[in-house]
Amino acid sequence: MDNVSLILKALLAIALGSVGIIGIFYGLNILVEKALPERSRIKVLPWIYVGPSVLLLTIYLVIPTIRTFYLSFFDNRSEGFVGLQNYLFVLTAPDTLVTFRNNILWLVLVTGLSVGLGLIIAVLIDRVKYENLAKSLIFLPMAISFVGASVIWRFIYAYRPEGAPQIGLLNAIVTSLGFEPVGWLVNPAINNFALIAIMIWLQTGFCMVLLSSAVKGVPDDVLEAARVDGASEIQIFRRIIVPMIMPTVLVVSTTVIVLVLKVFDIVFVMTGGNLGTDVIASRMIREMFNFRNYGRGSAIAVILLIAVIPVMVANVRRFRQQELDR
Amino acid sequence: MSAPPIPPNAQGLPPKGPQKKDYVARKKEQSPFEKFMARAPVHFAVVAIAFLWTLPTLGLLISSFRPPDDLISSGWWTVFLHPLEFTQLTLSNYQAVLGAGMGQAFLNSLVISIPATVIPIAIATFAAYALTWMEFPGRQTIFIVTVGLLVVPLQMTLIPILQAYSALGISGTFLAVWLAHAAYGLPLGVYLLRNYIGSLPRDLIEAAAVDGASHLKTFTKIIVPLSMPAIASFAVFQFLWVWNDLLVALVYLGGSEQVAPVTLVLRNIVGDRGQDWYLLTAGAFISMLVPMAVFFSLQRFFVRGLLAGSVKG
Numbered sequence: 001m002d003n004v005s006l007i008l009k010a011l012l013a014i015a016l017g018s019v020g021i022i023g024i025f026y027g028l029n030i031l032v033e034k035a036l037p038e039r040s041r042i043k044v045l046p047w048i049y050v051g052p053s054v055l056l057l058t059i060y061l062v063i064p065t066i067r068t069f070y071l072s073f074f075d076n077r078s079e080g081f082v083g084l085q086n087y088l089f090v091l092t093a094p095d096t097l098v099t100f101r102n103n104i105l106w107l108v109l110v111t112g113l114s115v116g117l118g119l120i121i122a123v124l125i126d127r128v129k130y131e132n133l134a135k136s137l138i139f140l141p142m143a144i145s146f147v148g149a150s151v152i153w154r155f156i157y158a159y160r161p162e163g164a165p166q167i168g169l170l171n172a173i174v175t176s177l178g179f180e181p182v183g184w185l186v187n188p189a190i191n192n193f194a195l196i197a198i199m200i201w202l203q204t205g206f207c208m209v210l211l212s213s214a215v216k217g218v219p220d221d222v223l224e225a226a227r228v229d230g231a232s233e234i235q236i237f238r239r240i241i242v243p244m245i246m247p248t249v250l251v252v253s254t255t256v257i258v259l260v261l262k263v264f265d266i267v268f269v270m271t272g273g274n275l276g277t278d279v280i281a282s283r284m285i286r287e288m289f290n291f292r293n294y295g296r297g298s299a300i301a302v303i304l305l306i307a308v309i310p311v312m313v314a315n316v317r318r319f320r321q322q323e324l325d326r
Numbered sequence: 327m328s329a330p331p332i333p334p335n336a337q338g339l340p341p342k343g344p345q346k347k348d349y350v351a352r353k354k355e356q357s358p359f360e361k362f363m364a365r366a367p368v369h370f371a372v373v374a375i376a377f378l379w380t381l382p383t384l385g386l387l388i389s390s391f392r393p394p395d396d397l398i399s400s401g402w403w404t405v406f407l408h409p410l411e412f413t414q415l416t417l418s419n420y421q422a423v424l425g426a427g428m429g430q431a432f433l434n435s436l437v438i439s440i441p442a443t444v445i446p447i448a449i450a451t452f453a454a455y456a457l458t459w460m461e462f463p464g465r466q467t468i469f470i471v472t473v474g475l476l477v478v479p480l481q482m483t484l485i486p487i488l489q490a491y492s493a494l495g496i497s498g499t500f501l502a503v504w505l506a507h508a509a510y511g512l513p514l515g516v517y518l519l520r521n522y523i524g525s526l527p528r529d530l531i532e533a534a535a536v537d538g539a540s541h542l543k544t545f546t547k548i549i550v551p552l553s554m555p556a557i558a559s560f561a562v563f564q565f566l567w568v569w570n571d572l573l574v575a576l577v578y579l580g581g582s583e584q585v586a587p588v589t590l591v592l593r594n595i596v597g598d599r600g601q602d603w604y605l606l607t608a609g610a611f612i613s614m615l616v617p618m619a620v621f622f623s624l625q626r627f628f629v630r631g632l633l634a635g636s637v638k639g
Contacts, residue, residue, distance in 0.1 A: 053512055147596075285573075
């Protein structure tokens with residue numbers, strides 16, 4: 001196919017998908033307003049507006065969630081009932097236990113370091129004139145896909161045997177200091193940390209931007225009063241800024257936690273989950289595609305869901321509170 | 327998220343007293359140079375962190391312009407050893423990777439991302455309007471369930487939807503990913519827009535109703551124009567989300583080159599031709615072009631979407 005017709009086809013598909021949906025709404029709306037008598041119109045019209053959303057959410061989120069739960073009690077081809085066997089396997093097999101260990105490492109290190117670093121940067125960056133430029137540079141990785149980030153970091157971690165010129169930045173530094181090159185992604189003692197570093201690089205900017213807007217919310221006169229009283233900058237940070245922005249720190253942390261629980265792309269692209277680097281979400285994809293075991297895959301997904309339920313409850317509570325305050 | 331208006335914890339601060347004079351005196355005596363020196367550690371830290379955070383991306387950018395042989399025989403930083411030799415840079419990597427399927431993938435990414443952004447915007451805005459300004463049974467329940475769905479891991483839905491898609495025979499089509507992405511983005515869209523539309527002045531909508539405007543008219547003439555900032559935030563967030571997605575494309579599109587977006591093609595290059603560094607560099611940069619452009623031109627909306635979306639899973 002030549003390029004022009006490819007582009008035309010693409011444009012047609014975009015138009016069809018985008019205009020189609022708006023057309024459907026207009027059509028239904030006009031149909032209801034013209035065809036129905038006043039009284040039933042008032043009853044039907046809300047469902048024209050909210051119906052597509054309810055339908056899509058039900059088909060794509062509610063029913064599949066229930067069905068995955070159901071499938072987790074069945075065998076690899078979703079045919080024979082196996083009770084809790086999938087869960088027993090997932091919770092006891094040595095290689096899935098490694099994924100849980102890794103997930104805990106990811107959770108602690110990514111959340112701790114990206115929120116911590118983000119907070120420190122947010123406070124520091126508030127004091128320089130080129131704040132916006134520096135912020136953009138640190139925030140930029142947020143726009144990059146996990147796959148793109150993985151390719152970027154292959155150039156940091158690239159390994160060449162000793163003696164050969166190193167094309168990876170880290171090994172070039174290591175060898176120029178007189179040490180042997182390190183197989184960052186192969187050595188089981190460090191490869192998890194190498195992957196975690198990528199996620200920290202991606203997420204710190206996000207934490208910084210959110211925390212920075214909270215830091216700016218701390219009233220200047222409070223800070224000035226503390227300075228007049230002779231408080232050092234470190235005291236001000238620990239005793240005034242941190243306590244005052246705690247609610248934001250909590251929101252940012254839960255966001256990062258949920259994101260980390262579902263991280264899949266980085267591991268999938270960098271190591272394929274081999275060499276002891278698998279995490280829950282990438283393991284699930286491997287169960288689905290490599291081992292063709294839908295039962296175990298579903299059981300892993302259910303465990304993932306259970307892990308985020310506290311966040312879900314907190315969200316709904318917070319929303320209810322918000323409604324009361326309205 | 328606003329900080330609570332409680333007084334800060336002042337324990338441990340030195341008591342008021344002579345320090346006050348010292349502080350004022352200190353502030354006056356400092357020359358501009360002294361002031362700068364006092365803040366040097368801050369400047370150093372900020373510049374160092376910004377540099378460190380940019381370095382990986384910069385390395386990729388420079389690498390993508392180096393000839394394939396140079397790429398595997400020396401580090402990208404060696405370019406700076408002779409900065410004026412422009413012959414060490416070339417566009418051939420970009421030509422090669424565009425020929426290796428990246429051009430088609432770029433188009434596919436656009437075909438996937440644009441409708442997968444427009445569809446949930448339309449559905450979410452209509453739903454948010456109904457949830458705010460229309461009376462019907464179950465209104466509150468629908469919204470609470472939507473908020474709950476915000477953090478459901480989409481892994482939870484992959485297997486049943488894949489099975490249904492296979493049974494229906496639409497696995498591997500654009501329609502399959504459009505609808506999936508639309509549904510996954512909907513909870514955030516409804517939540518964000520409902521909050522925004524709910525904050526619009528009630529008088530305005532009631533006045534329109536008194537004037538005899540239909541819901542559709544109120545919606546298109548008043549609600550949508552006023553909600554543009556929220557719509558833009560959601561649009562930017564959703565667009566970047568879809569463009570950068572690998573999981574949904576991988577599962578629902580399968581391996582077909584015909585429909586694969588940039589992330590999937592890039593991943594395949596890593597998997598099958600991981601040693602072809604020249605393809606990887608240029609390919610990664612092509613995949614990053616659009617998000618970066620969106621990021622730099624619409625950062626304001628993106629940040630607002632993130633602030634609102636910090637509840638999204």
